[in-house]
Amino acid sequence: MRKLLTFFAGALISASALAGGLVTNTNQSAMFTRLQNRNASTGIDAVYFNPAGLTKLGNGLFVSINNQTISQTKTITSNYQFLAGTPKDYVGDVSAPVYPGAYIAYNTGKLSFSFGFNPIGGGGGAKYSKGLPSFEMGIADIVPGLASQNLPTSQYSADILFEGTSVYFGYQANIAYKINEKLSVAAGVRLVSAANTYSGYLKNIRINPTYPAFGAAYNGGMVLASDFFTSGATYLNGVSSQLSGTASSLQPIMTAGFGATPLSSGTALGLTPTQVATLQGTITALGGNPTGMTIAQTQAFFTGASANYGGKAAVMTANAAKAQDINVDAEESGTGYTPIISANFSPNDKLNLSVRYEFQTKLELTTKVNNGMSGGIFVDGEKVIADMPALLAIGAEFRPSSKLSLAGTFNVYFDKNVDYDGSAAVDVNMIDKNFLEYGLGAEYGLTEKLRLSAGWVATRTSVNEAYQNDQRYSTNTNSFGAGFGYRISPMIDLNLGGQYTFYAEGSKAFTHLLGTSPIPVTEIYNKKTWLVGVGLDFYFGK
Numbered sequence: 001m002r003k004l005l006t007f008f009a010g011a012l013i014s015a016s017a018l019a020g021g022l023v024t025n026t027n028q029s030a031m032f033t034r035l036q037n038r039n040a041s042t043g044i045d046a047v048y049f050n051p052a053g054l055t056k057l058g059n060g061l062f063v064s065i066n067n068q069t070i071s072q073t074k075t076i077t078s079n080y081q082f083l084a085g086t087p088k089d090y091v092g093d094v095s096a097p098v099y100p101g102a103y104i105a106y107n108t109g110k111l112s113f114s115f116g117f118n119p120i121g122g123g124g125g126a127k128y129s130k131g132l133p134s135f136e137m138g139i140a141d142i143v144p145g146l147a148s149q150n151l152p153t154s155q156y157s158a159d160i161l162f163e164g165t166s167v168y169f170g171y172q173a174n175i176a177y178k179i180n181e182k183l184s185v186a187a188g189v190r191l192v193s194a195a196n197t198y199s200g201y202l203k204n205i206r207i208n209p210t211y212p213a214f215g216a217a218y219n220g221g222m223v224l225a226s227d228f229f230t231s232g233a234t235y236l237n238g239v240s241s242q243l244s245g246t247a248s249s250l251q252p253i254m255t256a257g258f259g260a261t262p263l264s265s266g267t268a269l270g271l272t273p274t275q276v277a278t279l280q281g282t283i284t285a286l287g288g289n290p291t292g293m294t295i296a297q298t299q300a301f302f303t304g305a306s307a308n309y310g311g312k313a314a315v316m317t318a319n320a321a322k323a324q325d326i327n328v329d330a331e332e333s334g335t336g337y338t339p340i341i342s343a344n345f346s347p348n349d350k351l352n353l354s355v356r357y358e359f360q361t362k363l364e365l366t367t368k369v370n371n372g373m374s375g376g377i378f379v380d381g382e383k384v385i386a387d388m389p390a391l392l393a394i395g396a397e398f399r400p401s402s403k404l405s406l407a408g409t410f411n412v413y414f415d416k417n418v419d420y421d422g423s424a425a426v427d428v429n430m431i432d433k434n435f436l437e438y439g440l441g442a443e444y445g446l447t448e449k450l451r452l453s454a455g456w457v458a459t460r461t462s463v464n465e466a467y468q469n470d471q472r473y474s475t476n477t478n479s480f481g482a483g484f485g486y487r488i489s490p491m492i493d494l495n496l497g498g499q500y501t502f503y504a505e506g507s508k509a510f511t512h513l514l515g516t517s518p519i520p521v522t523e524i525y526n527k528k529t530w531l532v533g534v535g536l537d538f539y540f541g542k
Helices: 010-017 030-035 052-057 132-138 142-147 225-249 252-253 264-267 272-283 295-322
Strands: 059-079 090-110 113-128 156-178 183-207 326-345 351-358 364-374 383-385 391-398 404-413 435-444 450-460 477-489 492-505 506-515 519-538
Touching: 030 059, 030 435, 030 450, 030 477, 030 492, 052 059, 052 090, 052 113, 052 156, 052 183, 052 264, 052 326, 052 351, 059 113, 059 132, 113 183, 132 142, 132 156, 132 519, 142 183, 156 326, 183 225, 225 252, 225 295, 252 295, 264 272, 264 295, 272 295, 435 477
Parallel strands: none
Antiparallel strands: 059 090, 059 519, 090 113, 113 156, 156 183, 183 326, 326 351, 326 364, 351 391, 364 383, 391 404, 404 435, 435 450, 450 477, 477 492, 492 519, 506 519
C-alpha cells in the first residue's frame, strides 16, 4: 500500500495555489483583495507589486499591516469500479486563518528604501480526512485480487488521515530611484524560506474474507487484512511443507531405480494400498490426473505443487507487509533568492504604467524524517527541487477623474523553465506553455473618506495531463473581489475586501493496473476558494 502515497507531498504543496501562478501567491494585500489588480500600485503595497512606484509616495515613513483568512475546498470524483461506492467523492479542506503581509517604506529625496514580508508561496494547511483515490485504489484492489485467487471477499475498509502545512515566507528588500517626475526604477531581492510539514496515517485495513481454511475467524466478518494474509501464509507454507514431505517420501523408490513404475503398481514397491489411494486422491484434488502416472512423475508433481503453494505463501507474506499500518511524520525545508527589478512610468497625471520582473527562484528542499516515520514516502536527507518560476508583471492605472480609477494587470509565469516533477534524475514534460494571468478593476470615491472597489482577474493554466493528478491539479480560474477603503484619519487607511474564485472543472482519463490488467479510470477535479482581507495603512510622510 505504500506506493499509494508517493504523491502525498504534492497534495499539500498544491494547497498553496491561491491568487497567482502554480506555486506563486500574488494576493499580497487587503487592497489587492478588494481590487484584484495592483501591479501599478503607488500605495504602500507597491513594496511587493511595484517597488519602483514607491517614489510617488513622497518623503517620509509608510507602513502597512495586512491579514487574510483563506478557505479552499477541493473535490475529486473517481469512477474506479472497485472503490466502495462509485463514483466516489473525496473532499480536502485547506485553511489559512492567518495569512500576513507587512510592508514598510522610507522615502527621502529621490530614493526609496523598502522592506516587505509575506507568504510568497503556500501559507495554508491541508487536511484529507478520508484520503484520495490514489490512496484508496490500492486498498480496493484487495477485493478483486483475492476473488481472482478463489478467496471470496466483498468488502474493505481503512482509516486514512493526512494533513500538513506548506508556507514559503518571503523577505523582500528594495531600493528605488526617481530619475525624474515621470520615470522611476528599482532593484531588490527576496529571501524565500520554505517549510513543508507532513503527518498522518493509513491504518486498520480490513476485509471480509470467507475462507475458514486459513482460520475459524475468516467466516465473512471484517478482519484485519494483515492478520488474514499472515494466517494465509502460515497455512500455505504448511501445505507446501506437507507436499514437499510427500515428494521426499518417494525418494527411496527413486533411488532404488523404480521411478518408471506406475503409481498404481506402488504396492509392489512397498507402498500400502491406502498410501497409493491417498497419493492418487491428493493429485486429483490438486487438479492433476493420476491415471498412468509413474512414481517419478508423481514425485515431480508433488515437488511442483509444493513450490506453487510456497509461492502463494510468499505472496501472502508480501501482502501482509503491505497491509501494515503506515505512519508519516516528516518535513522539508530550504531557502532561495529572487532578484527583482522594476520600473514605473507616468506619462501624465492620469496614467501610470509599471513593469516588474522576478527572476526564477532556485529552491532545493532537504527532507527530515521524524521518529523514523516516513511511510515509505520520504527519505531522510533527500533533496527535492521546488523552484519558483520567473514572473513578468505588467500593470496600468488610469484616473479619468478625481473619484474614479481603473486598473489592469497582465502576468506571465515562465513555468516552462521549471522542473515541476521535483527530481533532477527525472525529466517529465508537464508544461505546454507559460501560465497567464490578467484582469481589470475599478475604484470609486463616494466621499473624501469612503472608497468602493471591485475587480476581476482570470488565469489560463499551462499544464498538461502529466501534471494533473488527484493531489495536484490546475485549471483555468476567474476570481472576483470587492470591498472598500476608509480613511480613519489623515494618517490611517482601513482596507477591507473579499474574494471568491471560480475554477473550471478538470478531468483526467487513465488506466490503473489491477495486477497486470489495465482498468480505465476517470477522475473529475473541482475546487473553490474564498478569502477575506483586512489591512491598515499608516502614512507618516504626507
